[in-house]
Amino acid sequence: MVDYTFIRKDMIKRETVIEGILEVLSPLRIGVGKSGGMDPASIAKDTVLKDVNGVPVIPGSSWKGVFRSTGETILMARNITVCSGVGKNYCLNNYRKYDDFQDAIRESDINNALKIFWDYTCLNCKLFGTMSVIGAVKFLDSRAFEYKLGTRTMVAISRTEGAAARRALVQVEFVEPGSKFNFKLIGTNLPNYAIGYLLTIMKRIHDGYTQIGGHKSRGFGFVKFANLHLLNSGSKKIGEDDLQASLPDEIKAEGDKFFEEVKPYMEAFNNAKIQYPVH
Known part of the structure; x- marks a missing residue:
């Protein structure tokens, strides 16, 4: 068993x-994204994530x-099988067992749910x-x-084109x-x-x-x-x-x-x- x-x-x-x-x-830098105006020539600030106390x-x-x-x-x-866990690339979905797992949970069939999860998921x-x-x-x-916090001005990278955005600068805040x-x-x-x-x-x-x-x-x-x-x-x-x-x-x-x-x-x-x- x-x-x-x-x-x-x-x-x-x-x-x-x-x-x-x-x-x-x-x-x-664990960031929260850019803020500032929409002008691509402006220096928007890419800030560090902070708690309520800064x-x-x-x-x-x-x-x-x-x-x-x-x-x-x-x-x-x-060579151990593993999923990325991103989007729909997770084991229960990849092995088409997600619905079976949910059915077992809804029916309070815990032993079957444990078996499905154990057999069809990666580490x-x-x-x-x-x-x-x-x-x-x-x-x-x-x-x-x-x-300490520091800042550095960098050329922004276009997420859609994967290249430097024309004339766009960003002031990146970072932990030193x-x-x-x-x-x-x-x-x-x-x-x-x-x-x-x-x-x-x-x-x-x-x-x-x-x-x-x-x-x-x-x-x-x-x-x-x-x-x-x-x-x-x-x-x-x-x-x-x-x-x-x-x-x-x-x-x-x-x-x-x-x-x-x-x-x-x-x-x-x-x-x-x-x-x-x-x-």
Whole structure:
């Protein structure tokens, strides 16, 4: 019998928290779009997203997007089936099981709903959620607690033509290098290999293979993690597909050292035989 603990929402067998500090290495911009006049020669302002107190923020939804897209690249490199989760490209739709899943939910046939979701969704859908289903991991908004803002005038790029707009300039606001944000994610019922998958994504960000926010082609968005803290209520296997990771429940370390200490989780991901979705 398949153990559906990973995707169950009605019980909590394990909670995993990873938190720390995000250090900005190059200009960082999570924007809210341009404001100003319609004259293409005017300098409109492309501002940084801020909370009600004017503090720069990286929304949890942005983190989920970054983790999902980075994870997609990692999974594809391992020849593991994965959907993008964008538009209609999600597993239940791709396998034409969305209506069957909804019917099972409406009929309170929870066992069938769990089976459909388990069999016909990829790791990203299980972990980050998909249409009508919340994910097993939640990203909190990251707020800056030490920061400076800068601006840079750039030539605007036409979204329709993919080229520089004629005479159009935009004043881009950004968070300056050296600024710091908090970072926190909370996972529920995560197998060791799923924790390892999240840590593998984080390491790619930390090592500079994934950038955050806009203007990546201009060198924006390089960051690293510091003062990382993993708190996990046990490292026993969850489900028959999981692998053991013999680690303490709590790990605290700086960025590079932290990723060395949590290697057993990443090895669990590297060695796990991820059998879903069905082919």
